[in-house]
Amino acid sequence: LIGGIIWNLGTWVIGLPVSTSHTLIGSILGVGIVNSWMNGDGLGGLNWGQVATVMMALVISPLLGFVLAAIGLITMKLLIRDQRLYTPPVDNNPPPSWIRGILILTCGGVSFAHGSNDGQKGMGLILLVLIGFMPVYYAMDIHDQHKAKACREAVLSVKQVLAQANITDAAILKQADKVLESLDGKTSLAEVSEDNRWEVRKEIYGLVVALGKLEKTTPDITKSILPLNHVIKSSIEFIPLWVVIGVALSLGVGTTIGYKRIVITVAEKIGKTHLTFGQGAVAEAVTAATILGAVFFHMPVSTTHVLSSGIAGTMAANNSGVQFETCRKILLAWVFTLPASIILSGTLFIVGCMVV
Structure with missing residues (x-):
């Protein structure tokens, strides 16, 4: 930073x-x-x-x-x-x-697109710093009272989808079992002990990555796996509201002062x-359209x-x-x-x- x-x-x-x-x-x-x-x-x-x-x-x-x-x-x-559209303004006269x-x-449109793209990068970087310095509080979404239960249910559903599709990927099943064991009996991720939160985050992340690869190699089950993987991912990829507000204010104030x-x-x-x-x-219309297209494809x-x-x-x-x-x-x-x-x-x- x-x-x-x-x-x-x-x-x-x-x-x-x-x-x-x-x-x-x-x-x-x-x-x-x-x-x-x-x-x-x-x-x-x-x-x-x-x-x-x-x-x-x-x-x-x-x-x-x-x-x-x-x-x-x-x-x-x-x-x-x-x-009048194609003539340079004279003596700062306002346009019609x-x-x-x-x-x-x-x-x-440019401002909206800019916030959609650059705002996400800013929030992601701040969260990266927060995870690095305070992993106990930001490695997982401990603020949602039902996130652990939702994540566990999504993992169980993933195993059912894989079983119905006759997919016996040992690595994915092993990773899923690790997550289920770590979240067993828990409703909120705050119930995971502080000493184990980073390890549990790594387990969940490993499962998310493995499922992401499976979606690409087995498109037949993508529609079933994708929403479940999104639920699992949301337990470790989240943005606190104060970060969203802070980044939005920073973009707005910075532009106002230094434009x-x-x-x-x-x-x-x-x-x-x-x-x-x-x-x-x-130029502004093209910029807005290009950036919004990049947001759609998750490209900075x-x-x-x-x-x-x-x-x-x-x-x-x-x-x-x-x-x-x-x-x-x-x-x-x-x-x-x-x-x-x-x-x-x-x-x-x-x-x-x-x-x-």
């Missing part, structure tokens, strides 16, 4: 839009790599398949934003002929009310001409880079030209954010381990 904050604040001071997603993921990777190395696991302590999937989403999404925004602006020009309504709608530097770069320095109302609306993407590339796409489609110096800086930030945050967080983790 500290490494990510240092990088994000540093780039904000110079008005350079960078990806919080890249920063957060890089910070987690940095700590994960160093921790794995310190434990003697080399680079084997990370799920590199998942890392590759995340990286692919972060690379493809800006390219998609550029292309879709260019196509969107061309389409808008064919359908809506009002030239109907154009302002469109901008409010598209801007609201101006980035807005000037995005609106005035990417293209050679000032951003028009039409370009802004198209960068709102910053999708929006920046979307604006560049509208500039190219409008023959407005782009300021290559600004685009070069944004591209360099895109390239270096991940390694910089990896190095920062990894270094801070090493220093922290030496001090504590």
Whole structure:
């Protein structure tokens, strides 16, 4: 978190839009790599398949934003002929009310999508920290009074589904029996002794992963297993309400206080001409749609880079030209954010381990 904050604040001071997603993921990777190395696991302590999937989403999404925004602006020009949409504002004159309504709608869409994607990353990272520092309280959902009972019933149902499908996967059945034994006679997960909570969490997580693999290899039972696995997973993957509220407030307050530097770069320095109302609306609509699509597929993407590339796409489609110096800086930030945050967080983790 500290490494990510240092990088994000540093780039904000110079008005350079960078990806919080890249920063957060890089910070987690940095700590994960160093921790794995310190434990003697080399680079084997990370799920590199998942890392590759995340990286692919972060690379493809800006390219998609550029292309879709260019196509969107061309389409808008064919359908809506009002030239006020395609003329840069003069002397800060406000747009007509109907154009302002469109901008409010598209801007609201970006904000909603941004919260849906970046908000989840923020909440996930905070929960990761809470689990690391206070596993007794956050390793499992001890606040739901009936979570242990629900989890146990779901595991029993899973065994019934497997038996009916004549699936005798010894590893899954063994893992299921471990969970059933650990939760035997318990209604709430708070009834699990504090000393055993981390071990029980590992047992539940192992079962969730095994069932996830089974869903992919045996699609015939996916419809039956998927909702049950979701119930089991909810016992260890949960977000406290105060974390949700805190992240939402942080996103809102941070944007309110520090928006101006980035807005000037995005609106005035990417293209050679000032951003028009039409370009802004198209770029925002494409950004919102791209991010919501990523949320649907559970992929983290960068709102910053999708929006920046979307604006560049509208500039190219409008023959407005782009300021290559600004685009070069944004591209360099895109390239270096991940390694910089990896190095920062990894270094801070090493220093922290030496001090504590």
